[in-house]
Amino acid sequence: MTATQVKVKIISNRKIKNNCWRLELDSGAIARSASPGQFLEIKVCDEGLPLLRRPISIHGVNGSRVQLIYEVVGSGTRVLSGRRKGEFLDIIGPLGKGFEYGRKPVGKSVLVAGGMGVAPLLFLARRLKPAKPLVLIGAGSKEQLLCLQEFKAFGCRMAIATDDGSAGFKGKVTEMLDRLLREMPDAGRPGNIYACGPQPMLKAVAKICRGHNISSQLSLERHMACGFGACLGCVVSTKSGYKRVCKEGPVFKGEELVW
Amino acid sequence: MVKKPKPDLRVEIGSCILENPVMVASGTFGYAEEFKGFMDLRKLGAIVTKTITVKPRSGNLPPRTCETPSGMLNSVGLENPGIGSFIKEKIPFLEDLSIPIIVSIASEDKPDEFLVLAELLDRIKAVSAIELNISCPNIKKDRLISQDASETFNLVKAVRGITGKCLITKLSPNVTSVPEIALAAQEAGSEAVALVNTFIGMSIDIHKRASRINSLVGGLSGPAIRPLAVRMVWEVYNKIKVPIIGMGGIMDIESAIEFVLAGATAVSTGTANFIDPAISLGIVSGLRKHMEDNNIADLREIRGKLKICAD
Numbered sequence: 001m002t003a004t005q006v007k008v009k010i011i012s013n014r015k016i017k018n019n020c021w022r023l024e025l026d027s028g029a030i031a032r033s034a035s036p037g038q039f040l041e042i043k044v045c046d047e048g049l050p051l052l053r054r055p056i057s058i059h060g061v062n063g064s065r066v067q068l069i070y071e072v073v074g075s076g077t078r079v080l081s082g083r084r085k086g087e088f089l090d091i092i093g094p095l096g097k098g099f100e101y102g103r104k105p106v107g108k109s110v111l112v113a114g115g116m117g118v119a120p121l122l123f124l125a126r127r128l129k130p131a132k133p134l135v136l137i138g139a140g141s142k143e144q145l146l147c148l149q150e151f152k153a154f155g156c157r158m159a160i161a162t163d164d165g166s167a168g169f170k171g172k173v174t175e176m177l178d179r180l181l182r183e184m185p186d187a188g189r190p191g192n193i194y195a196c197g198p199q200p201m202l203k204a205v206a207k208i209c210r211g212h213n214i215s216s217q218l219s220l221e222r223h224m225a226c227g228f229g230a231c232l233g234c235v236v237s238t239k240s241g242y243k244r245v246c247k248e249g250p251v252f253k254g255e256e257l258v259w
Numbered sequence: 260m261v262k263k264p265k266p267d268l269r270v271e272i273g274s275c276i277l278e279n280p281v282m283v284a285s286g287t288f289g290y291a292e293e294f295k296g297f298m299d300l301r302k303l304g305a306i307v308t309k310t311i312t313v314k315p316r317s318g319n320l321p322p323r324t325c326e327t328p329s330g331m332l333n334s335v336g337l338e339n340p341g342i343g344s345f346i347k348e349k350i351p352f353l354e355d356l357s358i359p360i361i362v363s364i365a366s367e368d369k370p371d372e373f374l375v376l377a378e379l380l381d382r383i384k385a386v387s388a389i390e391l392n393i394s395c396p397n398i399k400k401d402r403l404i405s406q407d408a409s410e411t412f413n414l415v416k417a418v419r420g421i422t423g424k425c426l427i428t429k430l431s432p433n434v435t436s437v438p439e440i441a442l443a444a445q446e447a448g449s450e451a452v453a454l455v456n457t458f459i460g461m462s463i464d465i466h467k468r469a470s471r472i473n474s475l476v477g478g479l480s481g482p483a484i485r486p487l488a489v490r491m492v493w494e495v496y497n498k499i500k501v502p503i504i505g506m507g508g509i510m511d512i513e514s515a516i517e518f519v520l521a522g523a524t525a526v527s528t529g530t531a532n533f534i535d536p537a538i539s540l541g542i543v544s545g546l547r548k549h550m551e552d553n554n555i556a557d558l559r560e561i562r563g564k565l566k567i568c569a570d
C-alpha cells in the first residue's frame with residue numbers, strides 16, 4: 001500500500017516504564033498493509049508546535065490496531081505523551097522499506113536490539129515466529145530492558161546484555177553477538193542478522209557481521225523533515241551514493257553502508 | 260441582491276496561465292511523483308521542480324535538516340540527478356499532468372551553466388517556464404548572483420537571449436534591498452519574480468556544543484520567516500510591475516491570502532508540503548470559498564489592496 005495521510009483514533013496511550021510509552025491506534029488499513037521496519041510520521045498536535053512530524057516505527061499490529069512504543073526525549077515526544085484516548089492523531093504511513101525476510105527464512109535469524117531498537121524488531125519477531133528467532137537485547141541496566149515478555153510470547157529464544165551487569169551478560173550487546181558467532185558451529189550459523197538501536201551499535205553489528213561473512217539488515221534513524229522522500233534531508237552514505245533513510249530505508253544492508 | 264459571478268481563480272505569470280494561483284516551491288515538492296499518492300496533482304496551479312544543475316550533484320554532507328522555533332534549517336545543497344537524467348526520467352511524469360511545469364535551474368561554478376540548461380529546456384514542450392535559482396544559500400560561494408543587481412541583470416539578460424519560455428527569477432532575502440534586485444531582474448526581461456528563498460540561519464546544540472547541521476549555516480524556512488517574507492513581497496510590489504510569486508511560511512489559507520494582500524499574484528507552499536502534503540490543494544479550495552464568501556470575482560480586486568491599521 002502506498003502511504004496515506006489519515007486521522008486515526010487513539011485507543012490508548014500509556015506509560016510502560018521510565019520514559020517509555022505505548023501508543024495504540026485504530027487503523028485497519030495501516031494494520032493490514034504495514035510490514036516490519038516501516039514507520040509512521042506523526043503530527044503530535046493539530047495546531048502549534050512542534051512544526052514537523054515525528055517518525056516512529058510500527059511496533060506491532062493486532063486486528064485493526066497499530067501499536068507503537070516511544071521514548072520521551074524532547075518536545076515532540078512530550079506533546080505526544082499528553083495525547084489522550086479517544087482523540088484523533090494525524091499520521092502518514094506506512095512509510096519506508098522494511099526488513100526483507102522470506103516466508104521460509106534460510107538459516108536461523110538473529111535479532112539484535114539496543115534500547116528502543118526493540119520497537120520494529122518485535123513486529124519482525126512476530127512475522128518470523130515459526131522460525132523461532134534468537135533475540136539479543138541490550139540496555140544500560142535491567143530497568144531499561146523492554147519487551148522481554150512479548151518476545152518470549154512469540155517463542156523467541158532470548159539473550160540479554162546490560163552495561164552494568166544488572167541482568168544477563170555484562171557489557172555491550174554487540175560483544176555478546178560477536179562471542180556467540182565465534183562459538184557457533186559453522187552449520188548453525190545464522191542466515192540473517194537484523195538490528196535496530198543507536199548508531200554506534202549498528203556500526204558495530206555491521207563490522208561483526210562483515211567479519212563473520214553474514215549479511216545484516218540495519219534499521220537506521222536520521223532526522224527527517226518529510227518522511228516520504230521529498231526533502232532529501234535524511235540521506236545516509238552508501239556504496240551507491242546518498243540514499244534517503246525515509247524511502248530507500250530505514251532498513252539497509254550493513255554491507256551497503258559507508259560508515 | 261445581485262450575486263457576483265463564480266470566482267475566477269486564473270492568474271497570469273508572464274506568458275503562463277495558471278488555473279489557480281497556488282503553486283509548490285522548488286525543493287519542497289521533489290519532482291511531484293513523491294506526492295502523487297496524497298493528492299490529485301492536476302489540480303495545482305503549477306509545479307516548480309527541485310533545482311536542476313548541468314551535472315548530477317550529490318548535495319551536502321548530512322545532517323542536512325533540523326527543526327527550529329516555528330521553522331527549519333536545511334542545507335540539502337541542491338542534490339539532483341543533473342539535467343540529462345531529469346529530462347529522461349522526470350519530465351515524462353510531469354508532462355502527463357498537463358499543468359504548467361516550471362523547472363528551477365542553477366549554476367554550480369560558472370553562470371554560463373544557466374545558458375546550457377535554458378537551451379536544453381527551451382526545446383521541451385512540457386516545460387512552461389524556467390525559474391532561475393540565483394539565491395540558493397547552500398552552495399559554497401562567497402556571494403550569490405542575487406546579491407548583486409548588475410550580476411542579476413546580466414544573467415537574466417543572457418538567459419532571456421536564448422529562450423522564449425516564461426522566465427521567473429527567484430530572489431534571495433539575504434540582501435539589503437530586495438526591490439533593487441527585483442527591479443534589475445524585471446529590466447533584464449524576467450516575466451515574474453519569486454520570493455523569498457530561505458534566510459541564512461544557524462542553530463546550535465548546546466550539549467554537544469556543535470552546529471545542528473553539518474554545513475554550520477543553512478536556509479531557514481517555515482512560519483518563522485513569514486512576517487519577513489510578507490514585508491519583502493510588499494516592498495517589491497511597490498517597486499515593480501511584473502507579477503510576484505510569494506512564499507515564506509505559508510501554512511494555510513489565511514497565510515496565503517496575506518501574501519496576496521501584500522501584492523503577490525501567485526503563492527507557493529514550501530515547508531508546509533512536508534507536514535501536510537496536500538495542503539496546497541486545501542489552499543485552492545479555501546481560496547475559492549474565501550472569494551465566494553467575500554464576493555471577490557478575481558484576486559486582482561484584493562491584490563496589494565492593503566489598508567493601514569488604525570484604532
Ligand SMILES: Cc1cc2nc3c(=O)[nH]c(=O)nc-3n(C[C@H](O)[C@H](O)[C@H](O)COP(=O)(O)OP(=O)(O)OC[C@H]3O[C@@H](n4cnc5c(N)ncnc54)[C@H](O)[C@@H]3O)c2cc1C
Binds near residue numbers: 050053055070250
Ligand atoms: C525511521 C525512524 C523510526 C523511529 N522509531 C522510533 C520508535 O519506534 N520509538 C522511539 O522512541 N523513537 C523512534 N525514532 C526516533 C524518534 O523519531 C525521535 O526520538 C523523535 O523524533 C524525537 O522527537 P522530540 O521532539 O521528542 O525530540 P527532539 O530532540 O526535541 O527533536 C528535535 C528534532 O530532531 C528530530 N530527532 C530527534 N531525535 C531523533 C532520532 N533519533 N531520529 C530521528 N529524528 C530525531 C525530531 O524528529 C525533531 O525534528 C525513530 C526515528 C526514525 C527516523
Ligand SMILES: Cc1cc2nc3c(=O)[nH]c(=O)nc-3n(C[C@H](O)[C@H](O)[C@H](O)COP(=O)(O)O)c2cc1C
Binds near residue numbers: 530
Ligand atoms: C528542504 C528544502 C529544500 C529547498 N530546495 C530549494 C531548491 O532546490 N531551490 C530553490 O529555489 N529553493 C529551495 N528551497 C526554498 C523554498 O523553495 C522556499 O523558497 C523557502 O523554503 C521558503 O518557503 P517556506 O517558508 O514556505 O518553506 C528549499 C527549501 C527547503 C525547506
